Amino acid sequence: MYDHDHRRLGRELDLFDTDPLMGAGLPYWLPDGATVRHELEEYVRELECAAGYRHVYSPVLGKRELYEISGHWSHYSEDMFPPMELGAEEVVLRPSLCPHHALIYRSRSHSYRELPLRIAELGGMYRSELSGVLGGLTRVRAIQLNDAHIFCTLDQAVEEARTALNLIARAYADLGIRASRYRLSLPGQGEGGGKYVADPALWRRATAMLKEVLDTSGVDYESAEGEAAFYGPKIDVQIVDGAGREATLSTVQIDFHQPERFDLHYIGADGAKHRPVMVHRSVIGSVERAVAQLVEEHGGAFPAWLAPVQLAVLPVSEAQAAQAYDLAERALAQGLRVEVVAEGSLGARVRAARLVPYQAVIGEREAAAGLVAVRLRDGRRVEPLAPAELLHHIGARVRARGAELWADA
Numbered sequence: 001m002y003d004h005d006h007r008r009l010g011r012e013l014d015l016f017d018t019d020p021l022m023g024a025g026l027p028y029w030l031p032d033g034a035t036v037r038h039e040l041e042e043y044v045r046e047l048e049c050a051a052g053y054r055h056v057y058s059p060v061l062g063k064r065e066l067y068e069i070s071g072h073w074s075h076y077s078e079d080m081f082p083p084m085e086l087g088a089e090e091v092v093l094r095p096s097l098c099p100h101h102a103l104i105y106r107s108r109s110h111s112y113r114e115l116p117l118r119i120a121e122l123g124g125m126y127r128s129e130l131s132g133v134l135g136g137l138t139r140v141r142a143i144q145l146n147d148a149h150i151f152c153t154l155d156q157a158v159e160e161a162r163t164a165l166n167l168i169a170r171a172y173a174d175l176g177i178r179a180s181r182y183r184l185s186l187p188g189q190g191e192g193g194g195k196y197v198a199d200p201a202l203w204r205r206a207t208a209m210l211k212e213v214l215d216t217s218g219v220d221y222e223s224a225e226g227e228a229a230f231y232g233p234k235i236d237v238q239i240v241d242g243a244g245r246e247a248t249l250s251t252v253q254i255d256f257h258q259p260e261r262f263d264l265h266y267i268g269a270d271g272a273k274h275r276p277v278m279v280h281r282s283v284i285g286s287v288e289r290a291v292a293q294l295v296e297e298h299g300g301a302f303p304a305w306l307a308p309v310q311l312a313v314l315p316v317s318e319a320q321a322a323q324a325y326d327l328a329e330r331a332l333a334q335g336l337r338v339e340v341v342a343e344g345s346l347g348a349r350v351r352a353a354r355l356v357p358y359q360a361v362i363g364e365r366e367a368a369a370g371l372v373a374v375r376l377r378d379g380r381r382v383e384p385l386a387p388a389e390l391l392h393h394i395g396a397r398v399r400a401r402g403a404e405l406w407a408d409a
Contacts, residue, residue, distance in 0.1 A: 032308035188226035
């Protein structure tokens with residue numbers, strides 16, 4: 001394993017683990033890992049709300065008929081779990097959220113004045129991955145997907161896709177994730193076996209629109225045949241892990257196929273029915289793969305707002321324990337994640353808390369003056385501060401969700 005392998009670090013840092021009785025490709029999240037995941041999910045929800053998305057919940061099961069209509073059953077069934085009999089019906093663990101969102105859109109009538117309608121969900125989906133390709137959080141069978149579908153007019157589709165691509169870039173900057181390249185994923189030439197929906201005109205139209213998105217966004221990209229979704233081309237944002245392995249984290253797609261399959265429409269200004277375009281987009285892809293990449297990018301030293309513990313309070317001796325616990329209580333009251341580390345030598349405790357963004361050391365001199373000595377994770381030391389001032393600084397950096405540890409850095 002390489003130094004920042006998320007599989008090793010995830011276990012060493014008590015972020016996640018697996019158990020044979022749960023099954024391969026089905027990791028569980030420990031408290032510190034669940035904290036990172038929760039913060040990431042809340043960040044994405046807030047980002048999407050600010051961009052005009054409305055969130056929904058949909059079930060992880062669907063009737064087989066649903067996936068026959070969407071095309072998943074004929075084009076994607078090899079990656080789906082087998083149907084379960086439920087009385088006279090067959091239900092399937094969903095491999096994708098888009099059919100459910102198409103039904104949510106279809107459940108109400110829509111005017112052109114409502115468009116674009118942006119529906120988002122952090123929802124579970126399931127892929128029947130073979131055991132040989134499973135690994136850590138990057139290839140799993142139960143996936144929590146950051147997904148969204150924009151229902152819009154044809155004239156709005158390019159701008160919506162471009163805005164989605166900008167949202168991905170914004171999230172990567174905030175999270176410290178680096179895109180290795182952008183890929184325009186196209187169908188393979190001469191591929192048979194029903195891998196792709198056969199509608200050349202719609203493929204050409206969707207491809208031209210995605211090329212316009214990429215060209216006007218000013219990003220370099222490469223075209224790759226054989227990497228498209230079965231229903232249309234897509235923009236894939238690629239990442240590379242510490243071992244040099246490439247994977248797709250985020251996507252933007254323009255889809256004419258499913259609006260037709262589900263007979264979606266809106267009422268235009270002319271009073272007639274029109275077919276919407278469906279833009280699929282995922283800002284951080286699966287939460288599992290995003291956390292794996294964050295672990296590898298940061299080596300477990302997460303930005304302060306993502307860190308499982310944001311402040312470690314270290315009393316030098318038992319005599320300063322009361323001040324240490326008082327500071328911890330005040331930090332908790334302000335919504336910070338804090339631990340008092342009182343056992344062992346001070347040097348050992350400092351080393352043990354090396355991944356915590358902020359350390360507050362309270363010795364005899366600091367206690368007498370009502371101050372705390374501050375150590376930053378990057379090795380810098382800050383002049384002793386009053387507890388309220390320290391918590392103000394930390395709170396401001398956490399709320400900013402940036403990478404810098406101190407405002408004057």
